[in-house]
Amino acid sequence: MSFVDTLRELSSAEDFFLALDVDYDPKILNVARLHILRRMHHYLEQDQSDLSDDAAQKQLYQRYLAKAYADFVQSSPIKERVFQVHQNAVKPVKLPMVKLSALAMPPE
Template sequence: MIQEKLAGLSSAEQFFETLGVPFEQQVVNVSRLHILKRFRELMRDLAPEAGEAECAAALAAAYAEFAEGRGAKTFKVFKDAMPAFVPLTDLRATSH
């Protein structure tokens, strides 16, 4: 069963290679954990007897969301992050 095989994998690249889903390393480097989390969510919706093709489609869908910039970064660290914008009026000169 493919789910048993997937349970033994540890890296995002192993999932892509095992399921034969093409990927760009740069996308995986930037969004690795988000892709895997979304893949896990999509896998929950599959029947327990889902085959390799369904699993590959779920991984491809998860990857596409982040490759296209549509993926939601759902980890707490991103939800709690401060905005990156700092207005110029908030900057003060310091003497060194």
């Protein structure tokens, strides 16, 4: 079984940290587990390395998991804005403009 196949069998963030030999604080992982894994995925997407060797793949995944974890040790999920819902939260909302005359009270 290849290294990537082994990773596909993992079912929790803790499993990834154990499989990749990356130390973690359970308190941080409990708060940011999905954010950390998503950030790791982003790092892997940006990397153009063509690694066919399992040892090299493990080293790459290990480096990016540790880097993603460090991002959330120093920051928070809301500040890092990994998911679309957090990114949209800071976008200004356009409110429709209404003429003041439309707000006037009708005559009695």
